[in-house]
Amino acid sequence: MEGRSLILDCNNKIGEKVKICGWVQVRRDHGKILFLDVLDRSGIIQVVITDKQDLHPQDVVCIEGKVNKRPENLVNKNIPTGEIEISAENIEVLSKAEELPFDMGGKELDLQLPTLLDFRSLTLRYPKVKEIFRVQAKILEGFRKIAKELDCVEIVVPEIAASSTEGGAEVFKVDYFDHKAFLTQSPQLYKQMLVPVFERVFTIAHAFRAEPSVTTRHLAVATQMDCEFGFVDFEDLLDLLEKVGSETLKYTQDGSIAFGKIPRLTLRETQEIIFKETGRDNRKEKDLTPQDEVDICNWALKNHKSDLVTITHFPTKAKPFYTMPDPKDPQYSLSYDLLFRGVEIMSGSQRINDYEQLVESIISHGMDPKNFEMYLQAFKYGMPPEGGFSFGLERMTMHLLGLANIREASLFPRDMERVDVRLSK
Numbered sequence: 520m521e522g523r524s525l526i527l528d529c530n531n532k533i534g535e536k537v538k539i540c541g542w543v544q545v546r547r548d549h550g551k552i553l554f555l556d557v558l559d560r561s562g563i564i565q566v567v568i569t570d571k572q573d574l575h576p577q578d579v580v581c582i583e584g585k586v587n588k589r590p591e592n593l594v595n596k597n598i599p600t601g602e603i604e605i606s607a608e609n610i611e612v613l614s615k616a617e618e619l620p621f622d623m624g625g626k627e628l629d630l631q632l633p634t635l636l637d638f639r640s641l642t643l644r645y646p647k648v649k650e651i652f653r654v655q656a657k658i659l660e661g662f663r664k665i666a667k668e669l670d671c672v673e674i675v676v677p678e679i680a681a682s683s684t685e686g687g688a689e690v691f692k693v694d695y696f697d698h699k700a701f702l703t704q705s706p707q708l709y710k711q712m713l714v715p716v717f718e719r720v721f722t723i724a725h726a727f728r729a730e731p732s733v734t735t736r737h738l739a740v741a742t743q744m745d746c747e748f749g750f751v752d753f754e755d756l757l758d759l760l761e762k763v764g765s766e767t768l769k770y771t772q773d774g775s776i777a778f779g780k781i782p783r784l785t786l787r788e789t790q791e792i793i794f795k796e797t798g799r800d801n802r803k804e805k806d807l808t809p810q811d812e813v814d815i816c817n818w819a820l821k822n823h824k825s826d827l828v829t830i831t832h833f834p835t836k837a838k839p840f841y842t843m844p845d846p847k848d849p850q851y852s853l854s855y856d857l858l859f860r861g862v863e864i865m866s867g868s869q870r871i872n873d874y875e876q877l878v879e880s881i882i883s884h885g886m887d888p889k890n891f892e893m894y895l896q897a898f899k900y901g902m903p904p905e906g907g908f909s910f911g912l913e914r915m916t917m918h919l920l921g922l923a924n925i926r927e928a929s930l931f932p933r934d935m936e937r938v939d940v941r942l943s944k
């Protein structure tokens with residue numbers, strides 16, 4: 520828009536005439552004077568209007584006027600433009616908004632989750648909701664930055680596959696012309712196929728999971744941030760995953776994260792600690808329970824000043840077919856999870872890179888190697904020792920910001936009940 524100033528830049532334009540464009544956030548009537556809070560991508564500012572105007576929240580306006588310093592006693596220390604205001608001289612309405620279904624003017628958007636999601640294109644505009652996705656963008660940017668620094672090439676992988684990635688029932692079937700196909704449960708197989716091409720790759724991809732359980736930490740479509748590395752051993756992979764995890768979180772510049780040295784524990788060591796600390800005996804379980812994850816994170820924060828903890832050596836049987844069993848004790852695998860503030864945010868492993876061993880593993884997981892023909896080619900023709908990991912974007916966002924439900928950390932969350940709109944009325 521010609522001559523438009525961004526709201527934040529008005530701080531440097533005291534006494535000058537400006538034109539700002541944005542959305543009416545709040546309208547306050549004080550006798551004959553009307554105050555508007557107007558919001559654009561840079562910030563929010565108070566506009567003073569002396570003649571009555573028919574303006575409502577979410578109307579899109581361009582306002583010309585003079586930037587004035589506010590009287591000392593009316594300075595608002597909570598916003599970056601709190602020392603100034605604009606006295607309006609001309610108002611142009613670019614788009615009128617219908618009456619809102621709820622009040623968006625308060626400090627909190629006091630809505631139940633279903634309403635928050637039913638009106639998503641509206642509620643995303645709310646500053647505190649929008650902030651979640653600004654942080655999420657930082658996580659994505661931080662991940663990309665560290666992955667590139669580690670010499671990974673960014674790849675884009677398909678989301679439709681002829682066989683299921685991880686096996687199991689949690690796979691969406693799709694009609695593919697005259698055939699049945701599947702939505703990928705992770706970018707796993709494709710990123711592995713790229714190791715003999717680039718050695719090191721990363722991808723940001725959707726993972727489709729037909730998880731029939733309704734929890735606060737599972738989505739039907741999640742976003743995974745994946746890396747895969749050739750010529751690495753288990754110790755290298757632990758160093759790499761901890762580097763990527765902590766650098767990605769550091770990039771958000773959230774000062775509240777504890778970055779002490781990350782403790783590394785095997786699953787069995789973890790369960791021993793939990794038994795000692797809480798008396799709960801899960802020492803024979805094949806995975807951590809949600810409460811175990813909370814307890815071991817509390818332990819790590821208390822004893823190592825770390826919000827992150829790495830858990831290794833999950834039982835081989837509980838892991839996908841491509842996971843390398845520990846040669847020293849094949850019942851357990853060279854696998855790892857990274858936990859952050861009480862929840863798993865990442866999984867990964869050293870992979871089986873020997874062709875024959877991989878074929879056997881596919882068979883022993885009850886699957887048919889014929890369905891993995893192209894994937895197996897990568898191993899038939901020279902695959903170095905390799906491994907990698909996968910971070911869940913929404914999980915990281917949720918626990919960084921302390922959100923109660925993962926749906927709040929997805930722009931347009933999909934679950935059993937909802938694909939934008941509620942599926943059952």
Ligand code: ATP
Nearest residue numbers: 728736737738739741863864865866909910911914
């Ligand atoms: P969980 O045990 O927590 O259900 P998972 O072990 O099945 O997760 P992985 O296959 O290890 O998940 O996926 C890698 C990462 O992707 C997880 O650590 C998690 O952060 C994220 N993730 C996986 N499934 C989901 C989901 N359904 N919704 C949101 N995030 C997910």
Ligand code: MG
Nearest residue numbers: 856863865866
């Ligand atoms: Mg996992």
